[in-house]
Amino acid sequence: xxxxxxxxxxxxGDYVEDFVKWLTTDHxxxxxxxxxxxxxxxxxxxxxxxxxxxFVVIGLVFFAxxxxxxxxxxxxxxxxxxxxxxxxxxxxxxxxxxxxxxxxIISLLIGIPFGxxxxxxxKMDNIVRPVLDAMQxxxxxxxxxxxxxxxxxxxxxxxxxxxxxxxxPVIRLTTLAINSVSRDMIEAAESFGPTAWxxxxxxxxxxxxxxxxxxxxxxxxxxxxxxxxSSMIGAKGLGYSVLIAINRTDIAMGFxxxxxxxxxAIIIDRLTQSIGDRFKYEE
Amino acid sequence: xxxxxxxxxTKIFGKHPHKALEELKKGKNREEIFNQxxxxxxxxxxxxxxxxxxxxxxxxxSGSGKSTLIRCLNLLNKPTDGKIFVDxxxxxxxxxxxLRQFRQDKxxxxxxxxxxxxxxxxxxxxxxxxxVKGMEKEERRTKSLEMLKAVGLEGWExxxxxxxxxxxxxxxxxARALANEPEIILMDEPFSALDPLIRRDxxxxxxxxxxxxxxxxxxxxxxxxxxxxxxxxxAVLKDGEMxxxxxxxxxxxxxxxxxxxxxIEDIDRSRVIKAENIMRRRVLKIGRNTSAxxxxxxLTDSDFDHGFVTDRExxxxxxxxxxxxxxxxIKEKLSIEAVMHTNFxxxxxxxxxxxxxxxxxxxxxxxAVINEQGQYVGRIQRAALLKSLV
Numbered sequence: 001x002x003x004x005x006x007x008x009x010x011x012x013g014d015y016v017e018d019f020v021k022w023l024t025t026d027h028x029x030x031x032x033x034x035x036x037x038x039x040x041x042x043x044x045x046x047x048x049x050x051x052x053x054x055f056v057v058i059g060l061v062f063f064a065x066x067x068x069x070x071x072x073x074x075x076x077x078x079x080x081x082x083x084x085x086x087x088x089x090x091x092x093x094x095x096x097x098x099x100x101x102x103x104x105i106i107s108l109l110i111g112i113p114f115g116x117x118x119x120x121x122x123k124m125d126n127i128v129r130p131v132l133d134a135m136q137x138x139x140x141x142x143x144x145x146x147x148x149x150x151x152x153x154x155x156x157x158x159x160x161x162x163x164x165x166x167x168x169p170v171i172r173l174t175t176l177a178i179n180s181v182s183r184d185m186i187e188a189a190e191s192f193g194p195t196a197w198x199x200x201x202x203x204x205x206x207x208x209x210x211x212x213x214x215x216x217x218x219x220x221x222x223x224x225x226x227x228x229x230s231s232m233i234g235a236k237g238l239g240y241s242v243l244i245a246i247n248r249t250d251i252a253m254g255f256x257x258x259x260x261x262x263x264x265a266i267i268i269d270r271l272t273q274s275i276g277d278r279f280k281y282e283e
Numbered sequence: 284x285x286x287x288x289x290x291x292x293t294k295i296f297g298k299h300p301h302k303a304l305e306e307l308k309k310g311k312n313r314e315e316i317f318n319q320x321x322x323x324x325x326x327x328x329x330x331x332x333x334x335x336x337x338x339x340x341x342x343x344x345s346g347s348g349k350s351t352l353i354r355c356l357n358l359l360n361k362p363t364d365g366k367i368f369v370d371x372x373x374x375x376x377x378x379x380x381x382l383r384q385f386r387q388d389k390x391x392x393x394x395x396x397x398x399x400x401x402x403x404x405x406x407x408x409x410x411x412x413x414x415v416k417g418m419e420k421e422e423r424r425t426k427s428l429e430m431l432k433a434v435g436l437e438g439w440e441x442x443x444x445x446x447x448x449x450x451x452x453x454x455x456x457x458a459r460a461l462a463n464e465p466e467i468i469l470m471d472e473p474f475s476a477l478d479p480l481i482r483r484d485x486x487x488x489x490x491x492x493x494x495x496x497x498x499x500x501x502x503x504x505x506x507x508x509x510x511x512x513x514x515x516x517x518a519v520l521k522d523g524e525m526x527x528x529x530x531x532x533x534x535x536x537x538x539x540x541x542x543x544x545x546x547i548e549d550i551d552r553s554r555v556i557k558a559e560n561i562m563r564r565r566v567l568k569i570g571r572n573t574s575a576x577x578x579x580x581x582l583t584d585s586d587f588d589h590g591f592v593t594d595r596e597x598x599x600x601x602x603x604x605x606x607x608x609x610x611x612x613i614k615e616k617l618s619i620e621a622v623m624h625t626n627f628x629x630x631x632x633x634x635x636x637x638x639x640x641x642x643x644x645x646x647x648x649x650x651a652v653i654n655e656q657g658q659y660v661g662r663i664q665r666a667a668l669l670k671s672l673v
Contacts, residue, residue, distance in 0.1 A: 188398025191357055192412040192463065193386030202414065206402040281401040281445070 020149045031150055038102070038156050046098040054090060058082065061267065068274035077270070080263040089238060089260040096227055096237035096264065099155070103162035103223045108216065111167050115174025115215075116200065125175065132168045140165055140229045148233055158227070158235030166223040173215025177208030213276030220272050224265050238264070286467065286499045287333040287356065292365035294351050297322030300363045313522055325351035326523040328365070335466075336497040340514030342504055342546075348523035349503045350395075353469050356501065357390045358382060369467070387416050391460035395472040397452045399444045399459075405431065406440035408455050412463040423462075430458040433492070450481035457489075461496075470502045474509065486512055507547060511535075511555045519543055531555045552672050553637035558630050561671045562652045562661030568593045571601050575612035575619055582606055589648050591659055592623045598658040603627040603648045629653050632660065636671050643668060 024031055052060075058081050066074035084093050118125040143165050147157035181204050189203040205212075231239030238261045245254035295303045295316075303322035306315075313324045326348040333339040343349040354360040356367060358374060367374050369389065377385060391412065399408050406427055413423035431440055434454040444452065453473055460468055474482045490513065493500065504510050510517050511531045518528040519542075527539035535555055538544045569578045569590040582590055583606065592602045602623030612622040628642050629651040643650055643665060650668070652661040 184394060184396050184398045185400060187359055188392070188394055189400075189411070190359060191386060191390075191392040191398075191469075192415045193383040194415040195383065198415055202411070203400060207400070209402075281443070 024150060035151055035156050038106075038159050041106075042098065042102045042155055042159055045102050046095070049094050049098050049101075050091075054085065057094075058085075061271075064271055065267075068271065068278070073270065077267050080267060084260045084263055087256045087260060089241065089257060092236070092238045092241055092257070093260060093264055096224075096239065096261075099159055099162065099227050099230075099235055099237060100220065100223045100268070103159050103166055103227070104216075104220050106159070106163045107166045107170055107219050107223070110163075111170035111215075111219065112174050112212065115171045115212075116178055118171065118175040119178035128171065128175075132172055135164070135168050140226055141232075143226070144230060144233050147230070153234040155235060157233050158230035161230045161233070162223050162226040162235075165226040166219045169218035169222060170212070170215040173218065174208070174212050177211030177215070178204055180211070181207040207281075209279040210276060210281075213272070213279050217269065217272040217276055220268055221265065224261075224268060228261060284335045285332050286335040286370065287501075288366075288368040288371075289332070289356075290330050290366040290368070292329045292352070292355060292367065293327055293363050294325040294348075294355055294360055295322050295327075295363045296325055304363050324523050325360075326355070326520075329520075329523070329525050331518055331525060331528055333499060333501060334516075335499055337515040338493060338500040338502055338513055340502045340504060340510040340517045341520055342507065342510040342514075342517055343520035344505055346522075347520045349505075349520050350471055351523075352520065353392075353471050353501060353503050356467075356469055357386055357392060359392075387412070387463065389465055390467045390469065391463045391465035392469040392471065393453070393456045393460050393473045395475060397456045397476075399452055399455055401444050403444070404440065405436065405442050405444065405447070405455050408444065409440075409458045409462050411459060416463070427458070427462055430462045431455075433461065434458045434488070448481075449477050450485065453477060453485065454488075457492075461492075465498070467499045467501065470500060472503050472505070475504065475506065482509075489513065507550050508554070511547075511550055519546065532557070532560050536560070551637075553640060554635055556636045556671050557632065558634045558636070558639060558650075558652045558663060559632040559661070561636070561667050562632075562663045563667070564661050566591065566659060566662050568598075568659065569604065569619065570595045571620055573619060575609050575617070575622070578604070578619055579606065579609040579613065582609065591627070591651055591662070592619055593659050597656075600627065600629060600651055600653065600659045601625070603651075605648075624648070627651055630663075631655070636668065639663065639668060 049057075058078055061081055062074040062078045064074075065077040084090060114128065118128045143161040144157075147161035147164075151157040151160055185203060185207060186199070189199050194202065227235060227237065228239035228242060231237065231243045238257050241257035242254060242261070244250070245257060293304060293307065295307070297303060297320065299320075300322060303316050303320045303324070306320060307324060307327055311319075313327065316322055316324055329352065331339075341349050341352060351360055355362045358377075362375065365375075369385070374382070374385060400411065403411070406424070409427040409430055410423050413426060418426075428437075428440060431437060434457050436451060436454050436458065439447070439451070444455070447455065453476075456473065474485050477485065486509070502510075502513055504513075514531060516528065516530055517534055519526045519534070519539075521542055527534060527543050529537075532555065534543065535547060535550070535552065538547060567582070567585055567587040567590040569581065569592050571592050571594055573581075578590065582588075582604075589603055589605045591600050592604060593600050601620070602625045604619060604623045608622040608624070609619070611617070612619060626646060627648055628646045630639055630642070630653070632652055632654055639650055643663075649662040649664050651659060652663060654660045
C-alpha cells in the first residue's frame, strides 16, 4: 500500500525532450544565431577586460570607490582586489566579471523596456507578474536545465541561465519605478502636450532612475550568484574553482576561491549601489 | 469676445460612467447615483462661457468638482458628456495629435502642488514646454530666462527645485506656463499651498502680470477673498453644479441663494465694493460763478446740506460749501470761491471702499466721486460707506 500505483506511466519528459529536439533541430538557425551573438558579445567583453592591465583595473576601482563613497572605501576595495590577486585568482575573477557584465547588460536591454511596457499596459503586467513570481521562486539550479537543453555545455548556456535568473528584479523595479512617479509630475508634463516618448524620456525615466538603479544593483548581485552556480555547466571563473574544490574536498582552495567571490560581490554591490544614489533627487 | 464655451459638461468617475450618465439625465441627484451605481458625479451638467482676456474664477469648497472641471478644459480629465468649445472648435473632437498641439500652443496649466520636475533645474523646468514643442536650444534658453525675469527669479536659473521656497516654486510654475505663450492659462488653486503673506505678494504679481499680458485665465480657488480679489467674473460651484456666475459686485449685491449668502459672509467687502457701486448719482452742483444768494436758495430748496462747487464748462470740482458758508458770504459780501472749503475728498469711480474709508475721515462732507476725466459724477454719504460693509 505504500507503493504509488503504477497504472499509468506519465512520460512527460519524453514530450519535452521531443519538443526541445524539434526546437533545436528545426529551428537550429535561431539558436545558432543567439549562441553566436552571445558568444561574440562575451568574447568582446573578455578581450576588453583582459586587455586592461591589472594595476589599471585596481586603480579604476579605487578611483570609483573614492569618488562615489570616499577614500576609505576606495582603499578598502583596493585591498580586497589585491588579496584576490595574491590568492592567485585574478584571471578567474576577470572571467567571472566578464560573464556577469555580459549577462547584466543583456538583462538590462531586455528588462528595462519590458518593465516600462508592463508599467504602461495593465494587461501585459497581468501576464508578466505571475511569470516573474514563478521565476523568482524557482531555485537557481533549475535554470541550468533549459540552458543545457538549448545550448549544450559551455560559456553560452552559462550566460543564458545567468541572464534569465538575473532578469526579474530589473523588470519588477522598473515597473514599480515608472508606476510610482508622482501623479502631479506626470499631470504637469501631460499638460504641455508631449508625445508618449517625450514624457518617458524627459520626465518618467529620470524620475524613475533611482528605483531602476536599485533594480540594476539587484540584477547584478543575482547574476553574480548565478555565475557561480552555472560553473556546473561550464562557466569558467571563480565558480569553477569552487566546484573543483567541492569535488576534491579541497578546503584550502574552497576557502580561497570562496573569499574571492565574497570580495568581488561586495565591491560590485557597493559600487552599483552608490551609482544609484547619485540619481536621487530631493523633492 | 467669447474664448471658451462649455456646454452641459459632465464628468462621472467609475467603471461604467455612461450608465450613470443615463441615471443623471433621468434627473437623479449625485447621492442617489452614488448609492445605486457607486459612480461619483464629479460635475453634472455645467455650462458657462469665458471671455478673452478675463480672469474667470471658479470658486467652491473641496469636493465641489472644481479641480475636475478645470482638468476637463485641457482634457487631463476626459469628460463623460458635453461640449467644450475653444475658439469655436469642440476640443472633444480632437484626435491625439491635435490635442497635443492644442496643449502645446493654446493652453497651459499651473498646479496646486507646483508639479515641478525635481530632476531638472529651474531653467530646465521653465524650458520643458518649449522642449516639447521642439524649439531650438538657444532660443528656448533666451525665452525661459526672460520669463524667469518676469516672475522675479532672475539669477535662480541653475538652482535645483529643492532649493526653492514654496512661493518661488510657484513662480517657476507660473514662468513655465507663461513660457509657452499660451492664450489660456488654467490655474488650479495655485496659491493655496503658500502662506498668507507670500500669497498676497503672488496676488499682486498675478494682477500686475495680467494687466500687461491680458491672457484668458481660469482660476480655481476655495478662498472667497482670493476669488473676489482676482476675478473679473466668478462662478460658484457646489456639488458639481454651477450655483451662480457673475461679477464680484453682482454676486455681493444679489446672491442667488442662501448658499452663496453664507459663502460670501466672510468676505472683506471693502476690498470688493467700489465707489461706483455705492455712490448716489443725484448730486447738487453749484456753479463757481453763481452768486452766494442764489446758491443759498438752491441749497435750501433742495434736501442737500452741502453743494460741490463746480465749473460749468468741464464739470470739475473746486470746493464744497454748506449753508453756513453761504450765509457768511452774503453777510461779508464774498464770492463763493472765497468761502468754499477746498479740503474735500474726491475719489475715482473704481476706488475700493477700503481706500475710501481710510481718507473719508479727513472731511466732514460726503466723498465726491469723479470719473477719469475728473468730472463730478456722484457722492458717497458716510452712512452709505458704512452700510456697504455689512
